Amino acid sequence: xxxxxxxxxxxxxxxxxxxxxxxxxxxxxxxxxxxxxxxxxxxxxxxxxxxxxxxxxxxxxxxxxxxxxxxxxxxxxxxxxxxxxxxxxxxxxxxxxxxxxxxxxxxxxxxxxx
Amino acid sequence: xxxxxxxxxxxxxxxxxxxxxxxxxxxxxxxxxxxxxxxxxxxxxxxxxxxxxxxxxxxxxxxxxxxxxxxxxxxxxxxxxxxxxxxxxxxxxxxxxxxxxxxxxxxxxxx
Numbered sequence: 206x207x208x209x210x211x212x213x214x215x216x217x218x219x220x221x222x223x224x225x226x227x228x229x230x231x232x233x234x235x236x237x238x239x240x241x242x243x244x245x246x247x248x249x250x251x252x253x254x255x256x257x258x259x260x261x262x263x264x265x266x267x268x269x270x271x272x273x274x275x276x277x278x279x280x281x282x283x284x285x286x287x288x289x290x291x292x293x294x295x296x297x298x299x300x301x302x303x304x305x306x307x308x309x310x311x312x313x314x315x316x317x318x319x
Numbered sequence: 320x321x322x323x324x325x326x327x328x329x330x331x332x333x334x335x336x337x338x339x340x341x342x343x344x345x346x347x348x349x350x351x352x353x354x355x356x357x358x359x360x361x362x363x364x365x366x367x368x369x370x371x372x373x374x375x376x377x378x379x380x381x382x383x384x385x386x387x388x389x390x391x392x393x394x395x396x397x398x399x400x401x402x403x404x405x406x407x408x409x410x411x412x413x414x415x416x417x418x419x420x421x422x423x424x425x426x427x428x429x430x
Contacts, residue, residue, distance in 0.1 A: 236416055248362075248407065248420040261417060296361065302416060307352050307364040 209311035211297050217317045223285040226314045229278055230299030238308060239272055239282050240296040248296075254280065255302075287318045321346045323410050325421035333429050335397050340424045342391040342408035350411035351391045352418065353382050355404045362407065366393075395426075403428045 210229040218224055230237045238253040252262040257274045265272070269288070274280040284291055294315050298308040322345040332338050342351070353365040366375040368384035368391060375382050379402065381394045391408055405425045409418040 238418075247422055250417060250419075253417060255416070298362075300416070307354075307367050308418060309364070310354075310362040312361050 211311040215315045221286040224287045226282040228280045228297030234299035234301045236300045238298040241293045243293045289318045321419045323421040331427045340393040344410045348410045352409045354407045398428045400428045
């Protein structure tokens with residue numbers, strides 16, 4: 206298996222622009238998680254899905270952030286409009302609940318908002 | 320609200336020495352995970368601890384879990400430079416797939 210795939214790997218954009226981050230989980234995994242990592246706040250869970258349904262979005266910072274999972278093999282995290290404080294590394298992770306395994310993390314998207 | 324604390328936050332140690340990283344958490348849980356992150360890279364799973372008294376070992380690293388004390392330890396034996404990384408523990412509250420991560424321990428092994 207290729208593991209969790211994220212795109213783009215790097216994104217540089219200007220304040221006010223829309224940013225879309227993409228994630229393909231490991232095939233067969235029924236949970237998908239979006240995290241944000243910064244030096245100041247560490248690793249934060251933004252939202253997670255089970256069987257494509259959002260379960261907990263309490264970590265989404267504000268209405269500018271939205272996430273969707275239209276099918277079992279694809280999810281997006283959208284920021285509109287983006288702000289410099291959104292600059293961070295965004296990780297997607299997936300897991301399979303049936304075996305109590307760990308979460309497997311993607312390579313991350315490094316976002317810089319100017 | 321679940322809180323997960325690691326100490327120390329930073330650790331420099333000489334090659335060949337032993338040391339322990341501590342992970343304390345604030346609520347009941349019997350599922351704890353350890354991850355490693357190299358600079359600029361993603362998180363890599365090291366250990367999954369699923370019950371009180373669980374002990375896992377891989378090479379020079381050994382992790383244990385005491386659910387009654389709400390404490391997990393990651394012990395490093397005879398450290399080598401390749402172990403330099405940031406180590407995170409993460410706790411899954413009972414009945415909840417959501418992980419809460421600790422602050423991380425940045426480990427530097429000095430030759």
